[in-house]
Amino acid sequence: xxxxxxxxxxxxxxxxxxxxxxxxxxxxxxxxxxxxxxxxxxxxxxxxxxxxxxxxxxxxxxxxxxxxxxxxxxxxxxxxxxxxxxxxxxxxxxxxxxxxxxxxxxxxxxxxxxxxxxxxxxxxxxxxxxxxxxxxxxxxxxxxxxxxxxxxxxxxxxxxxxxxxxxxxxxxxxxxxxxxxxxxxxxxxxxxxxxxxxxxxxxxxxxxxxxxxxxxxxxxxxxxxxxxxxxxxxxxxxxxxxxxxxxxxxxxxxxxxxxxxxxxxxxxxxxxxxxxxxxxxxxxxxxxxxxxxxxxxxxxxxxxxxx
Amino acid sequence: xxxxxxxxxxxxxxxxxxxxxxxxxxxxxxxxxxxxxxxxxxxxxxxxxxxxxxxxxxxxxxxxxxxxxxxxxxxxxxxxxxxxxxxxxxxxxxxxxxxxxxxxxxxxxxxxxxxxxxxxxxxxxxxxxxxxxxxxxxxxxxxxxxxxxxxxxxxxxxxxxxxxxxxxxxxxxxxxxxxxxxxxxxxxxxxxxxxxxxxxxxxxxxxxxxxxxxxxxxxxxxxxxxxxxxxxxxxxxxxxxxxxxxxxxxxxxxxxxxxxxxxxxx
Numbered sequence: 350x351x352x353x354x355x356x357x358x359x360x361x362x363x364x365x366x367x368x369x370x371x372x373x374x375x376x377x378x379x380x381x382x383x384x385x386x387x388x389x390x391x392x393x394x395x396x397x398x399x400x401x402x403x404x405x406x407x408x409x410x411x412x413x414x415x416x417x418x419x420x421x422x423x424x425x426x427x428x429x430x431x432x433x434x435x436x437x438x439x440x441x442x443x444x445x446x447x448x449x450x451x452x453x454x455x456x457x458x459x460x461x462x463x464x465x466x467x468x469x470x471x472x473x474x475x476x477x478x479x480x481x482x483x484x485x486x487x488x489x490x491x492x493x494x495x496x497x498x499x500x501x502x503x504x505x506x507x508x509x510x511x512x513x514x515x516x517x518x519x520x521x522x523x524x525x526x527x528x529x530x531x532x533x534x535x536x537x538x539x540x541x542x543x544x545x546x547x548x549x550x551x552x553x554x555x556x557x558x559x560x561x562x563x564x565x566x567x568x569x570x571x572x573x574x575x576x577x578x579x580x581x582x583x584x585x586x587x588x589x590x591x592x593x594x595x596x597x598x599x600x601x602x603x604x605x606x607x608x609x610x611x612x613x614x615x616x617x618x619x620x621x622x623x624x625x626x627x628x629x630x631x632x633x634x635x636x637x638x639x640x641x642x643x644x645x646x647x648x649x650x651x652x653x654x655x656x
Numbered sequence: 657x658x659x660x661x662x663x664x665x666x667x668x669x670x671x672x673x674x675x676x677x678x679x680x681x682x683x684x685x686x687x688x689x690x691x692x693x694x695x696x697x698x699x700x701x702x703x704x705x706x707x708x709x710x711x712x713x714x715x716x717x718x719x720x721x722x723x724x725x726x727x728x729x730x731x732x733x734x735x736x737x738x739x740x741x742x743x744x745x746x747x748x749x750x751x752x753x754x755x756x757x758x759x760x761x762x763x764x765x766x767x768x769x770x771x772x773x774x775x776x777x778x779x780x781x782x783x784x785x786x787x788x789x790x791x792x793x794x795x796x797x798x799x800x801x802x803x804x805x806x807x808x809x810x811x812x813x814x815x816x817x818x819x820x821x822x823x824x825x826x827x828x829x830x831x832x833x834x835x836x837x838x839x840x841x842x843x844x845x846x847x848x849x850x851x852x853x854x855x856x857x858x859x860x861x862x863x864x865x866x867x868x869x870x871x872x873x874x875x876x877x878x879x880x881x882x883x884x885x886x887x888x889x890x891x892x893x894x895x896x897x898x899x900x901x902x903x904x905x906x907x908x909x910x911x912x913x914x915x916x917x918x919x920x921x922x
Contacts, residue, residue, distance in 0.1 A: 416800075436827055437808075437826045437827035437828075438808075440792065440793070440796060440808075441796050441799075441806055441808065444760075444793045444796040444797055444800065445796065445797070445799075445800040448761060448797050448800045448801070449800070454760075454793060455791075456791065456792050456793065457790070457792070473790070474790055475788065475789050475790050475889065476670060476678075476687055476689075476787070476788060476789075476790075476889075477670045477671075477787035477788075477790070478790075479670065479673070479678050479687075480678065480680065480687055480889050480890065481889070481890055482789065482888075482889045483888050483889075483890070522805075523804070523805035523806075524805035524806070524807060524833060524835070524839065525833070526826070526831035526832065526833045527831075527832050527833050527834060528831065528832050529826060529828075529829045529830070529831040529832075530829050530830050530831075531828055531829035535828070541915060542911075542915045566911065566915070568915075574845060574847050577847040577848075578847050578848050584830070584847060587847055589845065590699075590784065590844045590845050591784075591809055591811075591825065591844035591845045591846050591847070592825075592847075598914065598915055598916075599911065599914040599915045601911070608671070609670065609671065609698075609787055610698070610844065610845040619914075620914045622910075622911065622914070623896070631671075633896045633898075634896070635896075636896045637896065637897065638896065638897050638898075638899055638910065639896045639897070639898050639899065640898070640899045640900075640901050640907065641898065641901070642901035646901075647901050647904070650901075650904040651904045651907060651908055651911075653904070654904040654905045654907075654908045655908050
């Protein structure tokens with residue numbers, strides 16, 4: 350099988366996707382790393398990754414239609430499985446590419462492996478993360494986007510991949526933003542410990558308490574949708590389906606009920622500790638550890654113990 | 657005049673499934689959750705709310721909203737509600753064919769056939785995903801099949817001097833773009849967006865009319881097997897270990913251990 354990772358930047362998402370591709374790959378397969386618009390420095394680093402070939406595609410700049418370019422790459426390299434790093438727009442490219450070439454696309458893959466006939470086998474979350482579904486793909490082309498922050502990033506080594514330069518069809522993207530207001534420094538995205546406040550945080554006094562708790566632990570602070578809706582927290586701190594996805598070692602939720610869109614945003618977290626006064630809160634079905642208690646009582650005690 | 661189309665799906669109300677009811681069927685091909693009701697998919701209802709807000713800001717009759725769904729008669733209540741809220745028209749693509757297997761692509765194809773019959777729309781709104789199989793592709797594929805751009809994770813949109821200004825989230829910030837041609841917008845759960853409730857009077861008025869029904873011929877492709885073979889559906893094995901609030905020191909120690917020694921997942 351000819352497998353490729355197609356990426357537009359040598360970032361964490363690219364390295365994670367290389368790991369996913371390496372897990373999918375068997376001895377007989379060929380793994381291409383396709384670097385679209387990488388800088389020379391990025392290319393040099395990428396050469397240290399474990400694969401069979403580094404395919405370099407030069408582009409004229411931003412705003413390139415990645416679907417058209419990938420379609421050309423698939424034809425040139427006769428690819429059968431293509432993985433895209435989980436970054437903004439990848440799902441659109443993966444879905445459109447599969448549609449154009451009669452393939453099958455699976456987004457948000459949590460496990461990738463090979464079946465008995467060496468077909469691609471994928472596990473993904475279903476029923477709002479309450480179940481997982483495992484299926485095999487029987488299409489001539491399979492496009493995949495692994496779940497963000499689930500795989501450990503591949504680390505470049507001493508090896509030096511052979512480089513092949515190709516030119517591809519370059520079309521302008523159908524839609525590019527007029528302006529982007531970047532979120533402030535990505536403290537949440539990088540944090541190993543995150544405290545998230547939810548619906549139970551009802552006013553500024555409560556909010557201060559949760560923030561002080563986060564500060565005492567040296568944790569970053571995030572918010573679920575009701576907290577942002579109430580105006581107590583800014584949009585940049587929103588965690589969930591329409592906000593950010595976080596992957597800390599430990600996520601502590603305070604007064605969060607555990608709605609489906611919120612759970613999507615914390616799914617890559619290694620461990621989840623939930624604090625909620627309602628023993629039937631849905632968050633406990635998804636947590637590793639739970640404390641049933643009013644956080645207004647519990648957090649001061651924890652901070653006291655923390656010293 | 658702006659014509660907006662909102663695609664809506666009737667889904668199981670998963671938020672109301674009890675923890676003990678998450679049991680996979682014996683053949684491991686489904687989770688029988690028929691005990692809960694069906695509702696409009698949350699992301700689709702947020703898309704409808706954004707469309708209604710856009711309509712509210714324009715002069716009367718300036719914006720016409722069509723709600724399109726695919727399914728059987730169980731969709732009627734959802735469509736009546738949509739009309740009661742201000743949708744001008746509701747259309748249901750009949751889905752009664754035996755043996756047709758609908759995955760994201762086939763659904764998108766059928767919706768696009770219907771959209772082409774219904775006319776030209778400035779904006780086509782889809783929920784980002786539906787909380788059943790969570791494939792999250794129907795809107796993306798519809799854009800591809802219709803040959804129009806797609807803007808994902810839309811927060812709001814409004815009329816601008818030279819088109820429609822769309823506010824949306826990207827991976828690292830909030831972006832704006834003005835579109836002048838038809839586009840697909842996908843909507844997740846923007847922080848201040850919940851579908852409003854219709855008045856009883858409006859529901860009664862809406863109930864006097866019915867949705868339009870489109871019967872489209874089944875394509876040969878739709879009868880053939882899917883290109884994905886489901887092996888099994890299963891549940892994760894996560895169990896929550898409850899800690900006692902009376903031992904804060906133990907909780908603090910555990911937090912310290914987990915934060916320092918958290919394991920990777922792969």
